[in-house]
Amino acid sequence: DIQMTQSPASLSASLGETVTIECLASEDIYDILAWYQQKPGKSPQLLIYDASSLHTGVPSRFSGSGSGTQYSLKINSLQPEDFASYYCQNGLSAPLTFGSGTKLEIK
Amino acid sequence: QVQLKESGPGLVQPSQTLSLTCTVSGFSLTSYSVHWVRQHSGKSLEWMGRMWSDGDTSYNSAFTSRLSISRDTSKSQVFLKMNSLQTEDTGTYYCARRGNGSLFDYWGQGVMVTVSS
Numbered sequence: 001d002i003q004m005t006q007s008p009a010s011l012s013a014s015l016g017e018t019v020t021i022e023c024l025a026s027e028d029i030y031d032i033l034a035w036y037q038q039k040p041g042k043s044p045q046l047l048i049y050d051a052s053s054l055h056t057g058v059p060s061r062f063s064g065s066g067s068g069t070q071y072s073l074k075i076n077s078l079q080p081e082d083f084a085s086y087y088c089q090n091g092l093s094a095p096l097t098f099g100s101g102t103k104l105e106i107k
Numbered sequence: 108q109v110q111l112k113e114s115g116p117g118l119v120q121p122s123q124t125l126s127l128t129c130t131v132s133g134f135s136l137t138s139y140s141v142h143w144v145r146q147h148s149g150k151s152l153e154w155m156g157r158m159w160s161d162g163d164t165s166y167n168s169a170f171t172s173r174l175s176i177s178r179d180t181s182k183s184q185v186f187l188k189m190n191s192l193q194t195e196d197t198g199t200y201y202c203a204r205r206g207n208g209s210l211f212d213y214w215g216q217g218v219m220v221t222v223s224s
Contacts, residue, residue, distance in 0.1 A: 001168075034209070034210035034211065036152075036211070043201055043203075043214035043215065043216055043217050044152065044201075044211070044214055045214070046209065046210060046211060046212050049206075049208070049209035049210050049212075050208070050209070053209070055209065055212065087151060087152055089152075089210055089211075091210045094154070094157075094165050094167070095154050095167040095168070095169070096142070096154040096210075097154065098151050098152040098153070098154065099151065100151045101150075101151045101152075
Protein backbone atom coordinates (compact mmCIF):
# COMPACT_ATOMS: atom_id res chain seq x y z
CA ASP A 1 0.00 0.00 0.00
CA ILE A 2 1.11 3.57 -0.69
CA GLN A 3 1.60 5.53 2.53
CA MET A 4 0.82 9.26 2.55
CA THR A 5 2.73 11.26 5.17
CA GLN A 6 1.19 14.67 5.67
CA SER A 7 2.70 17.58 7.61
CA PRO A 8 2.23 19.50 9.74
CA ALA A 9 -0.53 17.89 11.79
CA SER A 10 -1.69 21.32 12.87
CA LEU A 11 -0.99 24.84 11.82
CA SER A 12 -1.85 28.17 13.36
CA ALA A 13 -1.98 31.20 11.09
CA SER A 14 -3.50 34.66 10.82
CA LEU A 15 -5.92 36.09 8.30
CA GLY A 16 -4.09 37.21 5.18
CA GLU A 17 -1.13 34.89 5.73
CA THR A 18 0.12 32.28 3.28
CA VAL A 19 0.49 28.67 4.42
CA THR A 20 1.82 25.47 2.87
CA ILE A 21 0.89 21.88 3.69
CA GLU A 22 3.09 19.00 2.55
CA CYS A 23 2.33 15.44 1.56
CA LEU A 24 4.94 12.75 0.97
CA ALA A 25 4.01 9.53 -0.81
CA SER A 26 5.92 6.31 -0.08
CA GLU A 27 6.36 5.80 -3.82
CA ASP A 28 5.93 7.73 -7.04
CA ILE A 29 2.23 8.46 -7.60
CA TYR A 30 2.73 10.24 -10.93
CA ASP A 31 0.81 13.35 -9.84
CA ILE A 32 -2.40 11.39 -9.23
CA LEU A 33 -3.03 13.26 -6.01
CA ALA A 34 -5.93 15.22 -4.62
CA TRP A 35 -6.36 17.73 -1.81
CA TYR A 36 -9.60 18.05 0.16
CA GLN A 37 -10.92 20.55 2.67
CA GLN A 38 -13.19 19.41 5.47
CA LYS A 39 -15.07 21.58 7.94
CA PRO A 40 -16.48 20.20 11.22
CA GLY A 41 -19.60 18.13 10.69
CA LYS A 42 -19.30 18.32 6.89
CA SER A 43 -18.10 16.00 4.19
CA PRO A 44 -14.74 16.62 2.49
CA GLN A 45 -14.70 18.92 -0.51
CA LEU A 46 -12.33 18.51 -3.46
CA LEU A 47 -9.91 21.41 -3.92
CA ILE A 48 -7.15 20.13 -6.19
CA TYR A 49 -6.78 17.05 -8.38
CA ASP A 50 -3.90 15.70 -10.47
CA ALA A 51 -1.62 17.53 -8.03
CA SER A 52 -2.16 21.00 -9.47
CA SER A 53 -5.56 21.25 -11.20
CA LEU A 54 -8.03 23.49 -9.43
CA HIS A 55 -11.47 21.93 -9.05
CA THR A 56 -14.42 23.91 -10.40
CA GLY A 57 -15.46 26.75 -8.13
CA VAL A 58 -12.40 26.61 -5.88
CA PRO A 59 -10.84 30.05 -5.26
CA SER A 60 -7.56 30.74 -7.00
CA ARG A 61 -5.80 31.40 -3.67
CA PHE A 62 -5.55 27.59 -3.43
CA SER A 63 -2.80 25.98 -5.48
CA GLY A 64 -1.15 22.60 -5.63
CA SER A 65 2.30 21.59 -6.81
CA GLY A 66 4.75 18.76 -6.72
CA SER A 67 5.67 15.60 -8.54
CA GLY A 68 6.93 12.11 -7.90
CA THR A 69 6.57 11.55 -4.18
CA GLN A 70 6.45 15.14 -2.88
CA TYR A 71 3.41 17.38 -3.08
CA SER A 72 2.19 20.55 -1.47
CA LEU A 73 -0.93 22.64 -1.05
CA LYS A 74 -0.51 26.39 -0.76
CA ILE A 75 -3.17 28.77 0.45
CA ASN A 76 -2.52 32.45 -0.20
CA SER A 77 -4.07 35.27 1.75
CA LEU A 78 -6.01 33.17 4.27
CA GLN A 79 -9.70 33.94 4.56
CA PRO A 80 -11.96 33.11 7.56
CA GLU A 81 -13.61 30.25 5.64
CA ASP A 82 -10.23 28.55 5.04
CA PHE A 83 -9.80 27.48 8.65
CA ALA A 84 -10.57 23.79 8.39
CA SER A 85 -8.86 20.42 8.05
CA TYR A 86 -7.04 19.42 4.88
CA TYR A 87 -6.24 15.96 3.52
CA CYS A 88 -4.17 14.67 0.62
CA GLN A 89 -5.07 11.47 -1.20
CA ASN A 90 -3.24 8.99 -3.37
CA GLY A 91 -5.34 8.36 -6.47
CA LEU A 92 -2.91 6.13 -8.31
CA SER A 93 -3.54 2.71 -6.88
CA ALA A 94 -5.83 1.02 -4.40
CA PRO A 95 -6.15 1.36 -1.53
CA LEU A 96 -6.64 5.07 -2.29
CA THR A 97 -4.94 6.18 0.90
CA PHE A 98 -5.32 9.56 2.58
CA GLY A 99 -2.85 11.59 4.56
CA SER A 100 -3.42 11.96 8.28
CA GLY A 101 -4.70 15.51 7.89
CA THR A 102 -3.70 19.06 8.78
CA LYS A 103 -5.87 21.17 11.02
CA LEU A 104 -5.56 24.85 10.16
CA GLU A 105 -6.51 27.13 13.01
CA ILE A 106 -6.72 30.87 13.45
CA LYS A 107 -3.86 32.42 15.41
CA GLN B 108 -27.43 18.19 -10.15
CA VAL B 109 -25.14 15.48 -8.81
CA GLN B 110 -26.10 14.18 -5.38
CA LEU B 111 -25.20 11.23 -3.22
CA LYS B 112 -26.99 10.33 -0.01
CA GLU B 113 -26.12 7.62 2.48
CA SER B 114 -28.73 5.89 4.58
CA GLY B 115 -28.66 3.15 7.15
CA PRO B 116 -28.95 2.39 10.85
CA GLY B 117 -27.23 4.67 13.28
CA LEU B 118 -26.68 1.91 15.83
CA VAL B 119 -25.42 -1.60 15.23
CA GLN B 120 -24.66 -4.26 17.82
CA PRO B 121 -21.18 -5.80 18.01
CA SER B 122 -20.71 -8.87 15.80
CA GLN B 123 -23.69 -7.84 13.67
CA THR B 124 -23.73 -6.73 10.02
CA LEU B 125 -23.78 -3.14 8.83
CA SER B 126 -25.88 -2.39 5.77
CA LEU B 127 -25.67 1.03 4.16
CA THR B 128 -27.20 2.43 0.98
CA CYS B 129 -25.84 5.22 -1.19
CA THR B 130 -28.56 6.67 -3.42
CA VAL B 131 -27.24 8.80 -6.24
CA SER B 132 -28.86 11.24 -8.65
CA GLY B 133 -27.66 13.43 -11.48
CA PHE B 134 -25.36 10.79 -12.97
CA SER B 135 -25.36 7.16 -13.98
CA LEU B 136 -23.68 4.38 -12.01
CA THR B 137 -22.66 2.89 -15.35
CA SER B 138 -20.55 5.96 -16.12
CA TYR B 139 -18.79 6.66 -12.81
CA SER B 140 -17.28 4.68 -9.96
CA VAL B 141 -18.67 5.13 -6.46
CA HIS B 142 -16.47 4.68 -3.42
CA TRP B 143 -17.00 4.18 0.29
CA VAL B 144 -14.84 6.09 2.77
CA ARG B 145 -14.89 5.86 6.56
CA GLN B 146 -13.85 8.43 9.14
CA HIS B 147 -13.41 7.79 12.83
CA SER B 148 -14.38 10.77 14.94
CA GLY B 149 -11.68 13.44 14.76
CA LYS B 150 -9.49 11.21 12.63
CA SER B 151 -8.42 10.87 9.04
CA LEU B 152 -10.23 9.27 6.14
CA GLU B 153 -10.01 5.59 5.25
CA TRP B 154 -10.83 4.28 1.78
CA MET B 155 -12.89 1.12 2.05
CA GLY B 156 -13.67 0.05 -1.48
CA ARG B 157 -15.36 0.91 -4.74
CA MET B 158 -17.97 -0.09 -7.27
CA TRP B 159 -16.60 0.40 -10.76
CA SER B 160 -18.84 1.69 -13.54
CA ASP B 161 -18.73 -1.75 -15.17
CA GLY B 162 -20.01 -3.42 -12.02
CA ASP B 163 -16.68 -4.76 -10.82
CA THR B 164 -15.54 -4.10 -7.26
CA SER B 165 -12.30 -3.68 -5.36
CA TYR B 166 -11.68 -3.52 -1.64
CA ASN B 167 -9.17 -2.33 0.91
CA SER B 168 -7.47 -5.46 2.21
CA ALA B 169 -7.69 -3.94 5.72
CA PHE B 170 -11.27 -5.12 5.71
CA THR B 171 -10.28 -8.61 4.57
CA SER B 172 -13.41 -10.57 3.70
CA ARG B 173 -15.79 -8.56 5.92
CA LEU B 174 -16.78 -6.09 3.25
CA SER B 175 -19.08 -6.39 0.26
CA ILE B 176 -20.17 -3.67 -2.17
CA SER B 177 -22.97 -4.16 -4.67
CA ARG B 178 -25.39 -2.03 -6.66
CA ASP B 179 -28.81 -1.76 -8.23
CA THR B 180 -28.46 0.43 -11.31
CA SER B 181 -32.24 0.58 -11.83
CA LYS B 182 -32.56 2.30 -8.47
CA SER B 183 -29.27 4.23 -8.72
CA GLN B 184 -28.11 2.70 -5.47
CA VAL B 185 -24.81 1.32 -4.22
CA PHE B 186 -24.78 -0.89 -1.15
CA LEU B 187 -22.18 -1.55 1.51
CA LYS B 188 -22.36 -4.59 3.74
CA MET B 189 -19.79 -5.26 6.41
CA ASN B 190 -20.04 -8.09 8.89
CA SER B 191 -18.53 -8.91 12.26
CA LEU B 192 -18.72 -5.32 13.39
CA GLN B 193 -16.64 -4.22 16.37
CA THR B 194 -16.60 -0.98 18.38
CA GLU B 195 -13.63 0.15 16.26
CA ASP B 196 -16.01 0.29 13.28
CA THR B 197 -17.80 3.24 14.87
CA GLY B 198 -17.50 6.28 12.65
CA THR B 199 -18.99 8.27 9.79
CA TYR B 200 -19.39 6.46 6.50
CA TYR B 201 -19.37 8.40 3.24
CA CYS B 202 -20.00 7.47 -0.36
CA ALA B 203 -18.27 9.54 -3.02
CA ARG B 204 -18.12 9.70 -6.78
CA ARG B 205 -14.85 9.60 -8.64
CA GLY B 206 -15.11 12.16 -11.41
CA ASN B 207 -13.59 11.85 -14.87
CA GLY B 208 -10.00 13.04 -14.70
CA SER B 209 -10.32 13.87 -11.03
CA LEU B 210 -10.70 12.18 -7.72
CA PHE B 211 -13.71 12.40 -5.41
CA ASP B 212 -15.61 15.35 -6.82
CA TYR B 213 -18.91 14.72 -5.04
CA TRP B 214 -19.53 13.29 -1.59
CA GLY B 215 -22.59 12.32 0.35
CA GLN B 216 -23.38 13.99 3.64
CA GLY B 217 -22.21 10.92 5.54
CA VAL B 218 -24.00 8.60 7.93
CA MET B 219 -22.82 8.18 11.48
CA VAL B 220 -22.70 4.60 12.69
CA THR B 221 -22.18 3.58 16.30
CA VAL B 222 -21.29 0.00 17.17
CA SER B 223 -22.46 -0.65 20.70
CA SER B 224 -24.54 -3.07 22.70
